[in-house]
Amino acid sequence: MAIRTPKEYLESLKDGRTIYVQGQKYHDVTGHPLLRLALERCLVDYVMAQEPRYKDLLIERDDNGEPYHFTLKPPTSAADLLRRRDIEQTAARTLGGKASGSKHTGPDGLHALTATSRLMDKEIGTSYSERVELLRKELKRIDAAIALGMTDVKGDRSLRPSKQKQHKDFYVRVVDKSNDGIVVDGALAHISHGTFANYIIVLPCRAMTEEDEDYAVSFAVSPGEKGIKLIHPRGDYFEEGNYFDFPHSARLGYSDCIVVFDNVFIPRERVFLCGEWQFAGPTAYMFANFHRQDADAYKVALLETMVGAALLMAEYNGLEKDNIIQEKLSWLVFYAETAETLGRAAAQNPVTDPVSGYIYPDSIMSNCAKFYYADNYHQALKLIQDITGGIAVTIPSAKDYLNPEIHQILEKYLAGKDGIPTEHRIRAIKLVSDLSGTYEQVATIHAEGSLGAQRLAIHRVADLNKYRAAAKRVAGIQDGTEHPLYSQLIKWPQPLKDIIK
Amino acid sequence: MAIRTPKEYLESLKDGRTIYVQGQKYHDVTGHPLLRLALERCLVDYVMAQEPRYKDLLIERDDNGEPYHFTLKPPTSAADLLRRRDIEQTAARTLGGKASGSKHTGPDGLHALTATSRLMDKEIGTSYSERVELLRKELKRIDAAIALGMTDVKGDRSLRPSKQKQHKDFYVRVVDKSNDGIVVDGALAHISHGTFANYIIVLPCRAMTEEDEDYAVSFAVSPGEKGIKLIHPRGDYFEEGNYFDFPHSARLGYSDCIVVFDNVFIPRERVFLCGEWQFAGPTAYMFANFHRQDADAYKVALLETMVGAALLMAEYNGLEKDNIIQEKLSWLVFYAETAETLGRAAAQNPVTDPVSGYIYPDSIMSNCAKFYYADNYHQALKLIQDITGGIAVTIPSAKDYLNPEIHQILEKYLAGKDGIPTEHRIRAIKLVSDLSGTYEQVATIHAEGSLGAQRLAIHRVADLNKYRAAAKRVAGIQDGTEHPLYSQLIKWPQPLKDIIK
């Protein structure tokens, strides 16, 4: 058991995995510029773990003194959850507002399995907990990069898994079973960092009915396993290392591949759900409890960057005292601080699962955080673009700026407020332009649960009777229902004569 | 020193104070139905204090064992701030979503003076702290109902106090001084509960310049003092006790009077600021730190009532399964829970004033809470009305419903979903109608600081350099500025060859 160096981590990926990107097949995760770009988001965790400054933050020790990455540890307190948040934000700030890849989403799945396996063992007498702890041990041992596979490709969204028409593999399913293990088919989309993981933990993405029992399956597998193909998205960016023109997306790394399972064998000890369809939903929800915390944490680093870009543009354009601009900037600051406060509150007010005893961030609060920032993201973009001006899309390239024939011209004419170097203004403009692209918009809405998923979640977790009780009390509706927050209040209004008696 | 009964409290108001309401002069605070309605919001604190169930929540004991109301105690921990919040919410839930009146805003002013007087004593050698403690002692002694006077009538909003044109009294000011005390002139608007208070604590409403030094004044005074007139708003409501038609506003009690000072003498020991214009701003801001907590707390009880009304209407109309309705309900639940989370987080993460040592709720978080719920309130109303239907304004009156000639007809035709008593549906409709009135809209935007005030506050308290640092890091702007959150991060991106070395 050990903390691996970046080099050791890279070595561990040389297992001949099958990767497609831009129409070419690769077996080397550094084979294409897009892969290299995406890879960095996993690498950063290993680089940080070597840094003395992050030792206390990132490294935990086992009972026998062996070091391992903190995110593999089952959280037991608000402090643990806040530390998770701190780790995530530090990495995201390092990456200019993107989540790092090898130590977050995957461990969220491990935590979900830990909780759900305890529940299953208790309720239906399985012994999945042991398998989960075996997996944890293995993940610690190899200091694994872990991805999470949950989002089935889904086909017709109005039909359940077993009711799909063209074929039955729109959701990952068990096609064969034996004493040794199971065989699975299917494909998962948007699997962040799957290409660069040592393990992918696969969970069901929704509650299942009995008819869907073949789809109630969970397992862990190496992306290098026979029968697995990793198909990479195109990405928007091509010029490796051009941080001047693409200050954000040149670090971005579209890492969200399609993972195809073609008759993949999973040994028995790596299977954590297999037909127990009643537990598909709970597993998915418990994962969400952890995973939303990631979102709530790293997104703040992105919002800080966006709001900062707007602040700089206002200043560089000489408009920082303009009231209308100030109003927009205030909204942006509220936006970022509200997102931070909500996410932090979820960690600060943990919930203990009554059955498994597992602790996780308050799911109402974390859903509020996710919904809030996603629902308002496009408004933020609009304000930032409004402040910046049309130059965000008509700015010349770095190559123009560096061309000696026109460098002085651009220095002269792209200047803003006196005292601000023109280069700084150009860089801030490039940042706004780059932050406005498709990726972050769509990822903010859909990653870690879409707006619709948040809505379903809040309906499930919120105490709606609290609201009903509040309204009934005022409206004078007496229907026999009670709620602790409202039923113990004193009667009101009371006649004045009673009050002053 | 003692906790007064409601009757004792009412007795204490019989000091001949001069009240105008609906064009008539009264000296009795129960003289007019509107006064009685407003009075209840102060009375409730005294009623609750007599309840055994609230003893632990509301009552604190002095070193000598004397009981006093907890809100007079300087908070020293997050637990104290959360208890303040709990008190405020319990009262507001009792009152159907309105703040109670005698123990919140006034004590906020006392806390502000406690902190600012310490600051002034330290920085300019005054001895205001002693006076503040004397006042606290007196307030405890009489178990006072305390109002806060801050919002000057202002005249031309584009001009500072001393630059006003028609006259110089648009902001409260010192018109005479002597060894014994000061004489003040002016008028304050929107003074909640002033009519029913034993003391009004007056604070400056803004930062002042040297030219405005006559306006840098703070003091405490009884509303019964010679030269004070209390002019009451009209209110929307007239039918005392008709809780069927006006389930919310019949409990509402417009209590926000105009307080006129006509050459009112304030003895020296009740003066807490007098010409020290540099401290006008800090006093106002420190008050806001506490006062916004009230808003963040009690408003949630109103939002619970509103959201509950929408939930009931959806169900009573048979539309609780309709997806579009569900989406709107989800938004409303997010709205209420987000407001609750933000407000609670502010209390949970207190700030210690470095100079006075005073503790108060995090002002970024509490501003986020206030801005969030105020900025989105009209959207909430719209959704609730959308769900309810036009019947919110075309519903017959209680008297129609109770008229035996048409009672059965209304029972038959105003029914909604089978199984829901028609009366329940009517009551829920009445609640929506009543919640949609002018008062709560305007109060939600303007009370405890307008949207504009929130914007100024967030600009003052937020760490804008954090945002700038985030953007500069990504944009590659190096201008010598640093920020602890960003300057300690590892360099990124690093060349792959460096990483794997």
Added chain:
Amino acid sequence: MAIRTPKEYLESLKDGRTIYVQGQKYHDVTGHPLLRLALERCLVDYVMAQEPRYKDLLIERDDNGEPYHFTLKPPTSAADLLRRRDIEQTAARTLGGKASGSKHTGPDGLHALTATSRLMDKEIGTSYSERVELLRKELKRIDAAIALGMTDVKGDRSLRPSKQKQHKDFYVRVVDKSNDGIVVDGALAHISHGTFANYIIVLPCRAMTEEDEDYAVSFAVSPGEKGIKLIHPRGDYFEEGNYFDFPHSARLGYSDCIVVFDNVFIPRERVFLCGEWQFAGPTAYMFANFHRQDADAYKVALLETMVGAALLMAEYNGLEKDNIIQEKLSWLVFYAETAETLGRAAAQNPVTDPVSGYIYPDSIMSNCAKFYYADNYHQALKLIQDITGGIAVTIPSAKDYLNPEIHQILEKYLAGKDGIPTEHRIRAIKLVSDLSGTYEQVATIHAEGSLGAQRLAIHRVADLNKYRAAAKRVAGIQDGTEHPLYSQLIKWPQPLKDIIK
């Protein structure tokens, strides 16, 4: 045939009709202050018709030279539709932003029946057209005040008329038929001006299925007919004639009564639909085509008043040069002008029904108008209240202002910008307060079709294939579909070499 005087109109209502308001029964439409208030909205049409200045606008002449109100005439051109709009707006401006009552909604129903009866006669061989023309003749003859009855009380909104559970009368239905006529039962809600009408034209409110055929019924009837009860809403307002405190709602007149039909006999010649369920939907939709034009027209007068109130408040508070305030004012002006432009465009671009030959406003445009102003109304209110300040709900009453003991004090302290009389500022504040009440909010959302109704309408009338064709062209999707706007375009992009050949 003649244009009646107001007095003649009032005489015509003395038919012993049964009215309930505030729990009392009346047979006199002027019997209660609320009735008098509501009555004015019908009266105004008769007052205006006596005015020489409106003769050309309001009065049309029959072939035989008899004068009648223009709104009874079937429109035949854009000019006719614009004249309808002009009439509506002039009356609404007269009434401070409210629709007048006797000549708009009712005639919209007449137009719908004119078109649909032609369609039915043609398609299924009925002779309803004759009956409709008989009705028109009668309405002209008596210069009738005409109401429209469409909104059934509905019960459980998730169930069709015939599937309701508690009873079968949640939608108006035929309970008996004979050669002489039909007998109907049921109740209609929100029937504007029903109490003051000479005729109510009843239409189905939705498309019906065969099972609902008893509910596919349309007829005209006098509200004084045996078996009809008119139950009035409570309203917010009580002080008759207090235009100072209630400048808008004292003119408002909640006129939207519940009309109950208890075994009401309708003679054969006044029945226009009876069981032909396929034509229930078309009748309802055709009515909407005309009725939305009313909404689009009169609402602009309300918006003008609201935006004007905000402009005055900004000026009276001395903030008319403040950039943030200006931005809000601009939004409000855009809001009002956009609503006006959309509504006017619908009239300017009329549609001719291919079957009946009837002309009506463009229904896409008129739906856009209605949806736009309703969807944004609460945002407008928010901005207006934000500009005005908390004083909107803490302003004293007229009686206080006129009390000589405090008149000078209020003159002094409620002053705003120098040069503006305090009374003007108070009046503007009162206007904002009064405009913010429940009624206009709910009416703006729900009257003339809810937001949901607009959404259904736009889905029905918009040319969705135009959009699909646009997207397919760009995306390169060739699926054999065509659209005239897109299929005739030249191919693009074309290779440069082809272009320059």
Added chain:
Amino acid sequence: MAIRTPKEYLESLKDGRTIYVQGQKYHDVTGHPLLRLALERCLVDYVMAQEPRYKDLLIERDDNGEPYHFTLKPPTSAADLLRRRDIEQTAARTLGGKASGSKHTGPDGLHALTATSRLMDKEIGTSYSERVELLRKELKRIDAAIALGMTDVKGDRSLRPSKQKQHKDFYVRVVDKSNDGIVVDGALAHISHGTFANYIIVLPCRAMTEEDEDYAVSFAVSPGEKGIKLIHPRGDYFEEGNYFDFPHSARLGYSDCIVVFDNVFIPRERVFLCGEWQFAGPTAYMFANFHRQDADAYKVALLETMVGAALLMAEYNGLEKDNIIQEKLSWLVFYAETAETLGRAAAQNPVTDPVSGYIYPDSIMSNCAKFYYADNYHQALKLIQDITGGIAVTIPSAKDYLNPEIHQILEKYLAGKDGIPTEHRIRAIKLVSDLSGTYEQVATIHAEGSLGAQRLAIHRVADLNKYRAAAKRVAGIQDGTEHPLYSQLIKWPQPLKDIIK
């Protein structure tokens, strides 16, 4: 005089003009893929002009029978303005939602100069009209591609042109004058199609004061003139001709170059304003009157494409019947139809300039159109992305899709609703992804005037007194002001006894 072929047009650009793109200098407008891409937007006008189907639409004939492009003709009626709109929309639909380049913005400038020169000649006795007509003659003669240069680079946005600090060339200015002509310096940003124009018409971008008189300058010049440099933006797109992955932006053509004037001589007859600073504002505003019409016209073609993409995605995902999705789609349809209606109304209701007699689209309506679609654009994007799903950014590339090793896998797993070819779904996803990029967002907000510019414009052109009059009437404020719409209304309310007398 003649209509040129595309080839002739291309020949006309071979004048050795100096173009920079991606750090390289070119003299050939087809020298770089980015240039070719941008060039197409001008080429299309020449291609269309050769098409018989567009002859009636595009080609006008002079008195002597010579054909010329209609957009050069001074409009004299609503029909002319609607024809302008039709031309613009047809081209934009051809180009997938982008404006064509050679015949719109430039002619808008010509129209502005036509109107303003008449005004100047009349008011200050100049003879600019003759020069303008000479220019028109020349533009017709060569069937010119015409660009418009207005947006100065501006420097510190809080300072006027003459007050800028680093240098005095942030706005284009006259640096020398002689009898023969003038010499100008400066730089313009965002000059659409400047690189591909035969003439750039330069106008001042704002009202000027006397101190800024050197900046009050207007002229026409060829981009090939000595001293002019054209610096191109980078653009997002690199793969020429990849319409599968980039169905929209591969046709997009960032054409908005920076035009640098380095001591450029302008002969006297091409100068249309030179120091008459009072006319700088009117020229800019008159240009905006025409130019906003372009925006209002072509943007609709983009919105059609966007809304269509959302409709297709809903259907292809099997969600077209889902209520929540339907609600979003309805909003999108309202959005596009409202934009269309507003823009069309502006053309349909033309204004005649009282001094010059020139006709132009209603500027209130056209501002409403521009503001409306720009203010709501990000909301539209959000809904479209919400409907589409995360696949918008995780979709593999065309090369992957065409790779035989994984083609069948992608066919299988990227399928949506049964019956929809997977390729169609992928193409629709690619379209959404491509439409969500930075360019259209920023261009929608800023091109043809920013949101702030719209706000200033509506304040200038709207009849604010109409609003004030409406509010004063209701509020009862009598201050001697009058407005024709309100002062002629009958008095209201009138006492009932007066009405029925």
